[in-house]
Amino acid sequence: MSVPTRRDAASIREEWLRVALSTEPADRPEAEAAIAGLYRLNGLPPPGFHWVSSPPEFPPGALTRLFDARRRSMTRDLRAGLAVTWKRREQVLRLVRWPLAGSRLPFRLVVYDHDPEWRDVHDVSWLAEFDCLPWVPGVEGIDLWERAARAGGWWVPYRDVCVVVDRPRVVHTQPGPADGQVVVHREDGPAVVYRDGSGAYAWRGTAVPPWVIERPAADRIAAEPEPEIRLAAIQHMGWPEYLDQTAARLIGAAPDPGNDAELRLYDTRDHRVLVVVNGTVERDGTRRRYGLVVPDDSADPVEAAAWTYGITAPLYKQLVRRT
Amino acid sequence: MITLDALSARTGRTFDDHLDRSLTIPVLDGIQAQGDLLVMPAVLLGASDWRPVPPEGLVLLDGVHPHVLVADPGTCRWTDGPDGPAFAATAPVYLLHPEHGATGFAPGHYVTHRQREWRETDWSPVFD
Known part of the structure; x- marks a missing residue:
């Protein structure tokens, strides 16, 4: 054999x-x-x-x-x-x-x-x-x-x-978190469309109701009982937009050692969230802000940023360029 | 020193068209992050399985977009590091990404770390 x-x-x-x-x-x-x-x-x-x-x-x-x-x-x-x-x-x-x-x-x-x-x-x-x-x-x-x-x-x-x-007529995916994985995902419509034209929505592999993809909004998120679906809707809206619309508590802010922007750490209903700013300019001339969920005991923005890369805060402070 | 335009011509890799192609990519020997990938200088203990970075480049991390390490022939070798690929360069080498542009590394030994996010009780990698 x-x-x-x-x-x-x-x-x-x-x-x-x-x-x-x-x-x-x-x-x-x-x-x-x-x-x-x-x-x-x-x-x-x-x-x-x-x-x-x-x-x-x-x-x-x-x-x-x-x-x-x-x-x-x-x-x-x-x-x-x-x-x-x-x-x-x-x-x-x-x-x-x-x-x-x-x-x-x-x-x-x-x-x-x-x-x-x-x-x-x-x-x-x-x-x-x-x-x-x-x-x-x-x-x-x-x-x-x-x-x-x-x-x-x-x-x-x-x-x-x-x-x-019968099999669906359309399937949208993106790579999953680990090697070789694939997850159903689509940002602007149903990830799966069946042969009769009906669809099913998914965000990064999680089945979600249509509003999460079509019209995510802070009030819908507040009323949603499922934490997974809340998180998907927030990720689709973008953490910075969601935080702007809700009364999240700012725990701390600090200059990002890697670029000229600020790291901001928030406490929200379900998560501690670090908002960082990309070093690279986007198509529209702005720089993308994005949020990362960090462990619940994170208390310092620089420590939280260091945690996302799996290194210590003193090491992260030596970052010379982040794009 | 090299520009994004020159890197694109040299490697055939493309960048998002809004990135400034005349930008000179600084070649640095400290810790640098490119989106969801961190690269830091390191002393690698015990690594023996060193392979040359191939002419078409080496994908250090693949996700929605790849981070590709490119090097002149014979100037860079790579191995498995503690948390992702590690590389040793004897000349400047560049890490390319369609959205983030390029990151330049001075000669040295480097390890990579993938960015992660907290998920309920454990961490999971960031999608970028």
């Missing part, structure tokens, strides 16, 4: 990323054949298929727990039967599984009220992981899960019918 190299692992990760981000219409006959195979493994006759262009409100009564339990026992058997070293397993996790699992891909924007865990079956990271590892004889089903994922469509099984959501 040959052991794939780093490049193989990276190319397998990229291939599954393409699957997860694909905007091609689903291959319906292939998806239906694979899903019918999974019904058979669960002791069920092939279902009828109901294709939809965007995620509907799924009615209760789905068999997701049954299908997911079988999937989990399959992955347990696959892991138990793998004849590879721990080093190789760790390499596949690091290069393939974790970057994909840490990515925020379009499937995460679909809401399954009846069974929130069902979303994880449409994560490609576990499929990509097994794609890098040798085949385990005697474990049925992984090929069917893989075919269903490649054919496209997010599906929810019911006893007589399987509801399948």
Whole structure:
């Protein structure tokens, strides 16, 4: 058995990323054949298929727990039967599984009220992981899960019918925080547009309501109960604008050693925030101010700025140029 | 001393068109930050896996935009540092970024740190 190299692992990760981000219409006959195979493994006759262009409100009564339990026992058997070293397993996790699992891909924007865990079956990271590892004889089903994922469509099984959501028509992303990660993100519209024209909004991988992208405003933020959504809306507005409109408390200000601007540290509802000024002039002739969330115990603007670069304040004070 | 225009011609890398292309990039030997990337002089202990910076440049940090280190052939080597790539230059080298322009480094040893932000209970890297 040959052991794939780093490049193989990276190319397998990229291939599954393409699957997860694909905007091609689903291959319906292939998806239906694979899903019918999974019904058979669960002791069920092939279902009828109901294709939809965007995620509907799924009615209760789905068999997701049954299908997911079988999937989990399959992955347990696959892991138990793998004849590879721990080093190789760790390499596949690091290069393939974790970057994909840490990515925020379009499937995460679909809401399954009846069974929130069902979303994880449409994560490609576990499929990509097994794609890098040798085949385990005697474990049925992984090929069917893989075919269903490649054919496209997010599906929810019911006893007589399987509801399948076709792939979206448009997906906007940006690189994620760690190597190899990709997150759904769009600043001026829905990050994902389905084939019926409806959309889903996302900010740096977080699903957000439309107002966060279309009309973020301090009063909407004040009324929003979810901290993640508040933060996304503030980041989209820009911390300086948000701070100008709210009664945030200025903890301290100090000259930035790296350029001729000021560092300002604020206390806000959820966060301590450091506002810094870019050294480089923007298109419109101004210099961009931006805010960075710093640890809650930050008390000094220069210490907070030093923390953002992972160095001490005395070192940061020696900064000679910041652009 | 070299201008942004000359760096662009030499490397084929482009900068946002509103940046002043006649700006001379200072070559400094202290700590410098380029947006979300900090570069500081350092004594590197124990690093043995030194590789030359390739002719097309080396991406020190990739995000929304890359920070690319460019050097004349044979003047700069790099290795893995404590918190990101580290490099050793024997002639001035430049770090290029489409939005931030260029940062010049005098000969010396440098380590890089990526800027970070607090996120609930831990830190996460800054998107730039």
